Amino acid sequence: MMKIINYLDHIDKRWIYLVLAIAVIFPFLFPIGCPMKITPPVSNMYNYINDSIPEGGVMLVSVDYDPSTMAELHPMGKALITHCFSKNIRVFLMGLYPPGVGLAQDMISNTLEEWNKSNPDNIKILGNDISLFAFVPGVSVVILKMGEDIRGTFNTDAYGNDLDSLPIMAGVNTYNDIDYMVDLAGSSVILSWIIYANGRYNQKMGIGTTAVSMAEYYAYLNSGQANGMLGGLKGAAEYEALLIKNNVSQDRNQASIGMDAQSSGHLTYIIFIIVGNIIYFIKRKKEK
Amino acid sequence: MIKGKGIPLAISFLTGTIIIIAFFIPHAPFGSFEEISLRWYSIIAGFTMLLGVDSLLRLHTNKIKRKENHWAYSIVLLFGFLLIVIVGIISTIRYGNAFLTGSGFMYMYDNMIIPLQSTMFSLLAFFIASAAYRAFRARNFDATLLLITAIIVMFGRVPISEMISPKIPIFTEWIMSVPQMAAKRGIIIGIALGAIGVSLRIILGIERSYLS
Numbered sequence: 001m002m003k004i005i006n007y008l009d010h011i012d013k014r015w016i017y018l019v020l021a022i023a024v025i026f027p028f029l030f031p032i033g034c035p036m037k038i039t040p041p042v043s044n045m046y047n048y049i050n051d052s053i054p055e056g057g058v059m060l061v062s063v064d065y066d067p068s069t070m071a072e073l074h075p076m077g078k079a080l081i082t083h084c085f086s087k088n089i090r091v092f093l094m095g096l097y098p099p100g101v102g103l104a105q106d107m108i109s110n111t112l113e114e115w116n117k118s119n120p121d122n123i124k125i126l127g128n129d130i131s132l133f134a135f136v137p138g139v140s141v142v143i144l145k146m147g148e149d150i151r152g153t154f155n156t157d158a159y160g161n162d163l164d165s166l167p168i169m170a171g172v173n174t175y176n177d178i179d180y181m182v183d184l185a186g187s188s189v190i191l192s193w194i195i196y197a198n199g200r201y202n203q204k205m206g207i208g209t210t211a212v213s214m215a216e217y218y219a220y221l222n223s224g225q226a227n228g229m230l231g232g233l234k235g236a237a238e239y240e241a242l243l244i245k246n247n248v249s250q251d252r253n254q255a256s257i258g259m260d261a262q263s264s265g266h267l268t269y270i271i272f273i274i275v276g277n278i279i280y281f282i283k284r285k286k287e288k
Numbered sequence: 289m290i291k292g293k294g295i296p297l298a299i300s301f302l303t304g305t306i307i308i309i310a311f312f313i314p315h316a317p318f319g320s321f322e323e324i325s326l327r328w329y330s331i332i333a334g335f336t337m338l339l340g341v342d343s344l345l346r347l348h349t350n351k352i353k354r355k356e357n358h359w360a361y362s363i364v365l366l367f368g369f370l371l372i373v374i375v376g377i378i379s380t381i382r383y384g385n386a387f388l389t390g391s392g393f394m395y396m397y398d399n400m401i402i403p404l405q406s407t408m409f410s411l412l413a414f415f416i417a418s419a420a421y422r423a424f425r426a427r428n429f430d431a432t433l434l435l436i437t438a439i440i441v442m443f444g445r446v447p448i449s450e451m452i453s454p455k456i457p458i459f460t461e462w463i464m465s466v467p468q469m470a471a472k473r474g475i476i477i478g479i480a481l482g483a484i485g486v487s488l489r490i491i492l493g494i495e496r497s498y499l500s
Contacts, residue, residue: 013418020417034447037457067402068409101387102397135387137334141326160388200314211445218469219476234445263448265413270439272421277435280425 002286009279016272023268027260034263036241036256041221045206045228046083046242049180055088057179058172062193063107064185066099069210073184074107075236075255076208079243080182081111085124086248089179090168094133094154096142096189101135101158108132118250127166132158140192147175147201175201182230184208190217194225208235233258297493304491345369372396437463 053059061080065073077093084091093108095101108130116123124130133154136142145153150173151163163169171177181203183193190207197203204227207217211232220226230239236255243249244256307325310318348362372393379391386393426432443449444460489495 011421013422016418016421017414020414024413032448035450036447037450037454039457039461067405070402070406071410098387099397099401102394102402105389105394106398106402134385138327138330141323141330144323144326156385158388160384215464215468215472218465219473222465222469232445234447237447259447263446266442266446267448269417269420270443272417273424273435273439276421276424277426 005279005282008275009283020265020268023264024261027264028257031252031257032260032263033252034260036238036259038238038242039235041229041231042235042238043228043242045182045230046239048204048206048227049080049083049089050087050246053084053087053089053179056090057087058090058092058177059084060092060094060178060181061104062181062183062185063093063095063100063104064097064183064187064189065103066097067103069186070103071258072210072233072236073186073208074103075233075253075258076182076230076239077104077107077184078111078254079236079239080208081107081130082115083239083243083248085111085115085119085122085129086243088122088129090172091130092133092168092172092178093131095135096139096192098135101132104132105158126159127157127161128168131166131168133163134158134160139189140196143192143196144200147197147203150174150177175203178203180204180206182206182208186210186213188216194220198225206230211235233262293496293499296499297496301491301493304487308491 049059059080061077063073063077081091093104095104108126112124112126112130133150134156135158136154138145142153151169154163156162157166175197181193181197182205183190186209190209193203193205198205205225206228207221207226208230209217209232211234214229214231214235217226217229221229230236233255237259240249240253240256244252303325306318306321310322313319314322345366348365351359351362352366375392375396376386379386379388379393383391385391388394424435424438426435440456441460441463444456444463447457449456449460486495490498
């Protein structure tokens with residue numbers, strides 16, 4: 001018995017890596033299709049976009065993350081854009097940091113392609129229905145300046161077109177013309193949006209953040225400074241489930257598919273913790 | 289007449305006071321001061337990046353010169369650094385903005401930086417697995433409490449928990465939005481009070497360690 005315990009205690013960590021790799025890859029090959037409980041922070045955001053933004057309204061999505069947190073945050077952006085497309089809401093994307101601009105471009109091209117393929121009767125066009133502001137350095141300065149003059153802040157979109165020449169810009173000048181904004185970030189830049197856009201300009205906003213960061217923002221959700229929050233891949237998967245439930249999307253998307261792998265991964269971690277502790281207690285008892 | 293250390297102290301006092309006034313009176317002439325000072329901050333922060341680049345290049349050139357352990361990786365780093373800088377400059381000259389779609393810089397970003405960064409971060413999952421197996425032990429009451437809560441939240445945050453009991457995700461959400469938030473709010477208020485205290489000490493010239 002002690003031989004097995006000692007072996008498990010000193011097991012080569014490569015076995016641990018292998019078990020985890022199998023646990024994560026397996027659900028991609030054989031999907032589990034777990035049920036999805038929709039939590040209030042997600043349904044609040046969904047309902048606000050669905051019921052409170054009029055057709056032709058404006059939504060802003062700030063892509064403030066880099067590729068390291070892309071797996072969790074990218075599906076959120078895609079789900080939000082798809083929802084806006086279904087409601088004929090104009091979508092603006094922007095990035096306060098250079099990496100975000102590249103990821104936003106990827107998000108736009110993927111979402112446009114998928115949407116136009118499955119909705120040939122409601123084609124969406126870059127510059128008419130969706131746009132990406134050019135990158136402007138300054139972070140908090142950019143957020144503040146947008147409250148005074150959005151066109152003057154960015155001048156062009158990320159593709160080099162003059163903002164004044166874009167049909168999507170009709171009537172969009174300051175935060176007063178933006179019905180809702182969601183900041184997608186895994187860092188404290190969300191606080192800058194809360195302090196300046198919400199605090200100073202009363203911009204109605206929601207948060208999309210990584211699972212590890214979401215604990216940070218419950219206080220702002222509770223205070224009403226943000227009215228909804230998507231937390232980690234689960235938040236994105238819940239949003240996708242709402243899109244499917246309301247016939248906006250037909251198939252399971254990136255986050256929903258990834259949730260099976262995450263379920264299996266979390267379960268593996270829990271098993272590792274339990275096994276590790278059993279070994280610890282047996283060894284401690286033996287040593288006494 | 290203000291001279292010597294009095295000059296930076298006076299600048300700190302004036303800047304701090306005006307920014308506090310600007311927060312409560314966001315009208316001319318104070319209104320735009322916050323925006324201007326944030327812009328100055330961005331410019332200064334840009335120069336600190338130069339210091340970072342200098343330090344990075346120095347560290348790795350020294351590593352190559354001395355042929356320290358894994359010095360070959362430093363060559364890869366320097367090559368990558370120079371390549372992205374050169375492509376960035378060429379893209380800016382050619383397109384006017386390196387971040388425009390179709391520029392060489394964005395091509396490198398999409399096809400090299402995104403996959404590399406994603407891979408680096410995903411490796412973390414394996415280290416966490418190893419740590420979960422070896423280090424996460426119920427050594428005492430506090431550690432046990434943390435361990436049990438972590439397991440509940442970890443399990444409740446994935447949909448498979450719903451298959452076992454629909455109450456698990458509800459309980460997880462309660463943990464996050466009640467005890468967790470209460471503790472977090474306490475920490476946030478504590479940090480804010482501390483920041484106010486330190487700011488006042490700097491504005492009033494009591495705290496001078498930044499001068500040394």
